[in-house]
Amino acid sequence: DGGRREPLGLAQREQRNRWGLAFLVALLVVVVAKLVVLQGVDGAPYAQAAENDRMKIYPIAAVRGAITDRDGRPLAYSVDAERVVADPTLVEDPARTALALTTLLDVPAAELTEKLSAETRYVVLAEQVSTEVTGRIRALEERQGLFFEDDPVRLYPAGAVGGQVVGFVGRDGDGLAGIEQRYEDVLSGTDGEERVEVDGRGNPIPSGIDDTVPAVDGSTVGLTLDEDLQFVVQQRLDAACADGFTTTASAVVQEVATGKVVAMAGCPGYDPGSYNTTDPELLGNPVISEVYEPGSVMKAVTLAAAVEEGKARADTVLNVNGHIQAGDVVVTDAHDHAPIDFTVTGILAKSSNVGTIMLAREVGDSTFERYLRAFGLGSTTGIELPGESAA
Structure with a gap:
């Protein structure tokens, strides 16, 4: 009986070995297949993820172009400053680091400690910090986990002078009004970036990859x-x-020979450097955005139409009363008066409302409208400022 059992035991062991071998072969096939997938099919994404972990990108802000007056005097320009940021996962002692930074950044230590202890990889500690201060921060022993990003400051040295024309930029540096907005593409330039290889603690590797795409600074915009x-x-x-x-007033000064605008303002105005604390209702340029009644300027337009259409000459005499019915209102001259003989030239010289209405009626409504449009009423001038309303 014993002799018959031994072959049976050997057969069982051989069968178990075959199953074990099959299992190992199957496991090996699975491992190899997984490796093929990782290396061949999914290799690029994993390689990219690994590279992203060891590469840090620092933005390089383009310096915004200046805005100057006709003689090159700056009305707006930018100075270097930096944003101080941190990766809390790399900060060894948040409280100690906060204590070292609180005076330099003028931020309460408790607030800094809270930010430096956050469960995130990126927090902003302070913005638009002068390069003199960030230089001192770079020299701290506790600077582990701190980083710096370009964050220029926009200055308006003339204050409110020309402010409604110059406009201002928002916190992100984009133009929001005036020339700052109209010439955003010219002034802003193109930001660059620096890609640096870092170690596990986020520190740059001296001999590692360091690729820089330089920023292209904005251009200067010169005004008239x-x-x-x-x-x-x-x-x-x-x-x-x-x-x-007086609640509001506006003025425009132009060169007679060229039409160039050498001064433009309205009151009340504002200082572009303090736009965020200014009443939003004042952050415009009323000279170009608000609609005004033309007033006595229309007399010149009316007389030009009358003379051009042959309805009158400069020396044509009209008997002008001191008042006239126009629709449902009675229009008078500056002072009501008995009928007076005025030449067309005299109507303009005396700024007679009644005489002007008499000439407009001679021209006719449809013809008069054509002249109004020919003189530009009802259309914009195309001035290089945003928000212009039709005249």
Whole structure:
């Protein structure tokens, strides 16, 4: 009996061995297949993920172009500053680091400690910090986990002078009003970036990869404004708005020969450097955005139409009363008067409302409208400022 059992035991062992071998072969096939997938099919994404872990990208901000007056005097320009950020996972002692930074950044230590202890890889500690201060931070022993990003400061040295024309930029550095907005593409430039290989603690590896795409700085935009004349105009407007009777006033000064605008302002104005604390209702340029009644300027348009259409000549005489019915209102001259003989030239010289209406009626409504449009009423001038309303 014993002799018959032994062959049976050997057969069982051989069968178990075959099953074990088959299992090992199957396991090996699975491992090899997984390796093939990792290396061949999914290799690129995993390699990219590994590279991303060891590469850190630092943005390089383009320096925004300046805005100058006609003589090159700056009305807006940018200075270097930096944003101080941190990777809390790399900060060994948040409280100690916060204590070292609190005076330099003028941020409470408790607030810094909370940020440096956050469960995230990126926190902003302070913005628009001067390069002198960030240089001192770089020299700290506790700078582990701290990083710096370009964060320029926009300055307006003339303050409110020309502010409504120059406009301002938002916190992200994009133009939100005036020339800053109109010439955003010219002023902003193109940001660059620096890709640096870092170790497990986030520190740059001296001999590692360091690829830099330099920023392309913005261009300067020169205006036709004259800063000195602009200052005088705004002084006069401010005085007018402070008389207790005037609420708003505007003025435009142009060169007669070229039509160039050398001063433009309205009151009340604002300082672009303090736009975020200014009443939003004041953050525009009323000279171009608000609609005004043309007033006596229309007399020149009306008389031009009458003369051009042959309805009158400069020396044509009209008997002009002191008042006239126009629709459902009675229009008078500056002072009501008995009928007076005025030449067409006299109507313009005396700014006679009644005489002007008489000439407009001679021209006719449809013809008069054609002249109004020919003179540009109802259309924009195309001035290089945003928000212009039709005249």
